Amino acid sequence: MRQPRIFVLDACGAAGLPYASLVARLQPMDLRVETGAGAAATAIRGDAWDLGVVTAREPAEAAGLVAALRAADPDLPLVVVDAHPTVAAARECLQAGVGDYLDLTRAEAELEDALARLLAAARRRAAEEVLRRAIERPYTFEGFLGESPAMRRVYSIIERVAASSVDVLVTGETGTGKELVARALHQRSRRAAAPFVPVDCGAIPDALMESEFFGHERGAFTGADARRMGLVEFADGGTLFLDEVGELPLALQAKLLRVLQERRVRRVGARQETSVDVRVIAATSRNLDAMVERGEFRRDLYYRINVVRIDLPPLRDRGDDIGLLAEFFANRAAQEMGKPISGLSIDAYQVLRNYRWPGNVRELQNVIRRAIAMTRSATPDVEDLPDEIVAAAGHGLPAPDGDGGFFARRAEHVAKFEKQYLGELLTRHHGDVSAAAREAKLPRGTLYRLMKSHALDGATFRTK
Numbered sequence: 001m002r003q004p005r006i007f008v009l010d011a012c013g014a015a016g017l018p019y020a021s022l023v024a025r026l027q028p029m030d031l032r033v034e035t036g037a038g039a040a041a042t043a044i045r046g047d048a049w050d051l052g053v054v055t056a057r058e059p060a061e062a063a064g065l066v067a068a069l070r071a072a073d074p075d076l077p078l079v080v081v082d083a084h085p086t087v088a089a090a091r092e093c094l095q096a097g098v099g100d101y102l103d104l105t106r107a108e109a110e111l112e113d114a115l116a117r118l119l120a121a122a123r124r125r126a127a128e129e130v131l132r133r134a135i136e137r138p139y140t141f142e143g144f145l146g147e148s149p150a151m152r153r154v155y156s157i158i159e160r161v162a163a164s165s166v167d168v169l170v171t172g173e174t175g176t177g178k179e180l181v182a183r184a185l186h187q188r189s190r191r192a193a194a195p196f197v198p199v200d201c202g203a204i205p206d207a208l209m210e211s212e213f214f215g216h217e218r219g220a221f222t223g224a225d226a227r228r229m230g231l232v233e234f235a236d237g238g239t240l241f242l243d244e245v246g247e248l249p250l251a252l253q254a255k256l257l258r259v260l261q262e263r264r265v266r267r268v269g270a271r272q273e274t275s276v277d278v279r280v281i282a283a284t285s286r287n288l289d290a291m292v293e294r295g296e297f298r299r300d301l302y303y304r305i306n307v308v309r310i311d312l313p314p315l316r317d318r319g320d321d322i323g324l325l326a327e328f329f330a331n332r333a334a335q336e337m338g339k340p341i342s343g344l345s346i347d348a349y350q351v352l353r354n355y356r357w358p359g360n361v362r363e364l365q366n367v368i369r370r371a372i373a374m375t376r377s378a379t380p381d382v383e384d385l386p387d388e389i390v391a392a393a394g395h396g397l398p399a400p401d402g403d404g405g406f407f408a409r410r411a412e413h414v415a416k417f418e419k420q421y422l423g424e425l426l427t428r429h430h431g432d433v434s435a436a437a438r439e440a441k442l443p444r445g446t447l448y449r450l451m452k453s454h455a456l457d458g459a460t461f462r463t464k
C-alpha cells in the first residue's frame with residue numbers, strides 16, 4: 001500500500017516544530033517542507049498530498065496560512081501547530097476545516113500521537129483513493145473497458161448503428177464481449193425501454209425449439225396444456241439476441257428467416273399469425289462463412305442477419321487494454337474480497353501481456369480473480385498466476401536475491417535499465433505520469449509502482 005505523502009508548511013522554520021525527529025519516528029513516508037506560504041501553495045497546487053502540517057510562529061498567523069493552502073487545495077487534510085495558540089485562532093482554523101489544532105509548546109509525545117492519528121487516517125484514505133481511482137479511471141463505453149484502436153472502432157460502429165433498427169451480426173472468439181455489444185446496441189436504441197431477450201441457440205433442445213421461439217396454442221402437442229407466448233413475441237418492440245446463432249438447426253433456420261422477412265409469427269398449432277416488431281442481433285464465435293459453404297447454415301438467413309457486422313478483436317490484439325482490464329479486475333476483486341491490493345507486479349503484468357488468452361476477457365477476469373483470492377501480498381506477482389499461463393507466456397523463474405547467478409545478474413541489469421528508462425521518459429514528459437504511461441504503453445498504476453521502486457517522484461521532473 002502506498003505510504004502517505006506529507007506536506008509541511010513550516011513558518012516557524014526548522015527550530016519550531018520538532019518535525020525532524022517526529023517524522024523520523026513516523027517513517028517511512030514522502031515528505032516535503034516549505035517555509036513560506038506562497039511557495040507552499042505553489043508546491044501543493046496540482047500535486048496529490050495526503051496530509052498538510054502547518055506551523056505558525058506569529059500570533060494570529062495560523063488562519064492566514066491555512067487560507068493560503070486551502071486556496072491551492074481545498075480538500076487537503078490539515079493539522080495546525082501554533083506557537084501562540086488562542087481560542088479565536090483555534091475556532092477559525094477548525095471552521096476552515098482543519099482536522100486538528102495543536103499547541104506547539106505541548107509535549108512532543110502529544111504532538112506525535114496527534115500526527116500518528118492523522119497519518120493513520122490519511123493512510124486509510126490513500127488506500128481507498130487508489131481503489132476508487134482505479135475503478136473510475138478507465139475509459140468506458142457502455143460497460144466496455146479499453147482504449148485500443150481496435151476497440152475504439154467497435155464503439156464507433158455501435159454508436160453509428162445503435163439508433164437505427166438494422167439487424168446486426170456480432171462475431172468474435174469466446175469471451176470477447178459479444179453479449180456486451182448486443183446490450184449496448186439495445187441500450188442505445190429507441191427500444192431500450194422494451195425487453196432485451198437473449199436466446200442461447202445452442203442450449204434449447206431441438207424438440208422444444210419451435211415452441212420456445214414461436215410459442216404454442218393450448219393442445220398443440222402433448223403436454224401443451226396452456227397457451228404460451230414464444231421468445232420472438234416476447235421481444236416485441238425490443239431486441240431479440242440470438243446468441244450462438246450457428247447452433248440453430250437447419251429446419252428452424254428456415255422458419256426464423258420467414259419471421260424475420262415478414263415480421264410475423266405463428267404459434268405452433270395456431271391459424272392466425274401475429275405481427276411482431278423485433279430487432280435481431282445475432283452473435284457467433286463460429287465461422288459462419290465456412291458453415292454456409294459447407295451447407296450447415298442457410299445462405300439466405302446469413303445474408304438476412306449480416307446487414308451490419310461487428311467483429312470483436314481477440315484480447316491479444318488489444319495491446320495496452322490487457323493491463324487496463326487486469327488492473328480494473330484486480331481492484332474490483334480486491335474491493336469485493338476486502339483485500340488491500342495496490343495492483344499487479346510489473347512481472348505479472350508482463351506475463352499477462354505475453355499470454356495468448358484463448359478465452360479472452362472472460363479468461364483474464366477469472367485468472368485475476370483467482371490471483372487476488374490466493375495472494376498473500378499487496379502486489380500479486382507471477383507466483384499468484386496459474387502455472388500454465390506463466391509457462392505459456394515464456395516467463396523465467398523469479399531470481400533468488402543476490403546469488404550471483406544468471407537470474408540475479410539479469411535482475412541487476414533490468415533494474416539498471418528500468419531506472420535509466422524511467423529517468424529519460426519522465427524528463428521527456430516533464431514529470432507528467434499520465435503522458436509518460438501512454439508513451440511507455442504501461443497502465444498508470446504500474447508506472448507509479450515502478451517509479452516508486454526506484455524512488456522516483458514525478459514532481460522532481462517538473463519544469464516550471
Ligand SMILES: Nc1ncnc2c1ncn2[C@@H]1O[C@H](COP(=O)(O)OP(=O)(O)OP(=O)(O)O)[C@@H](O)[C@H]1O
Nearest residue numbers: 144145146173174175176177178179180285361362
Ligand atoms: N471490454 C470489456 N470490458 C470489460 N468487461 C468486458 C469486456 N469485454 C468482455 N467483458 C466481460 O467479459 C465477460 C465475457 O463477455 P461476454 O459474455 O459479452 O462475451 P461473449 O463474447 O458473449 O462470450 P461467449 O462467446 O463465451 O458467449 C463478461 O463478464 C463481460 O462483462
Ligand SMILES: [Mg+2]
Nearest residue numbers: 175178179243
Ligand atoms: Mg456470449
